[in-house]
Amino acid sequence: MNGEVKRPLSVWITQILVLFTLIPGIGLTILHLFECFLPMTATVCWSPQGAIEILSANTFLLMLVLTFWGLQKRKQYGKWLGIIVLTVLTIALLLRSEYLQVIYRFILFGQQIPPPPYYGWKGLAASYSYGYSSYSDLATKVLFELLVRGSLILVMVNLAIGKSVQRFLSRSQPIPKPLAKKNSAPIQSPKAQATHRKRMKQMD
Structure with a gap:
């Protein structure tokens, strides 16, 4: 046994979510930068609003890279960046829920909840219905959305205060070999022991 601490499940989940967010994000950023050099979209891209969007996207991508690297190297900053990333992802998931948006509009703006039966289409070219x-x-679908989309909160809490995460980030060293006692006699060969007994007899 070498004393190595296994990577906790919450760290695995955080790193996987970071990768699933980072890889498409890099692709979209490259595509967006490519559009900045096209005549039809260059004006919008280099406008103040476009520049702020590019800067914000690149900052978030940099934070994702630092989060993954920090957790991989067992750094404390990786844990706290992971908590920030999970918080952002949780809020984004909760805000994008069509059923929760109905409740948000009712609570925040006083908009009436559409009477049932109510159905709509969302997504690119109305690809799915709700x-x-x-x-x-x-109510059932709202509760289901809260449980599923809010499940990252459990991962976030474990990443923040979990003992297994603390042990993992403490970079535990291999268990040292037990040291010999100071007063213990050195190990001697049989020949040396016989010589020692012979000398003791001569002294008597």
């Missing part, structure tokens, strides 16, 4: 057949159906 809706509910009754208010109880809406």
Whole structure:
């Protein structure tokens, strides 16, 4: 046994989510930068709003890289950056839920909840539908969305205060070999022991 601490599950989940966010993000950023050199989109890209968007996207990508690297190298900053990333992802998931948006608009802006049955289409070219057949159906779907999309909070809490994460980040060293006692006699060969006994007899 070498004393090595295994990587906790919350660290694995955080690193996987970071990779799944980082790889498409790099592709979209490269595509966006390519559009900056096209005549039709260059004006919008180099406008103040476009420059702020590019800077924000690159800052977030840099934070993702530092998060993955920090957790890989067992650094404390990797844990705290991971908590920030998980917080951003959790908020984004909760805000993008169609069913939760109905509740948000009702609570924040006083908009009436569409009476059931209610169905709509979302996504690119209306690729998927959503809706509910009754208010109880809406409540069930809202609860389901909260449990699924908010499950990252559990990962976040474990990453923040989990003992296994603390042991993992402490960079535990291999268990040292036990040292010999100072007062213990050195190990002698049989020949040396016989010579020692012979000398003791001569002294007597």
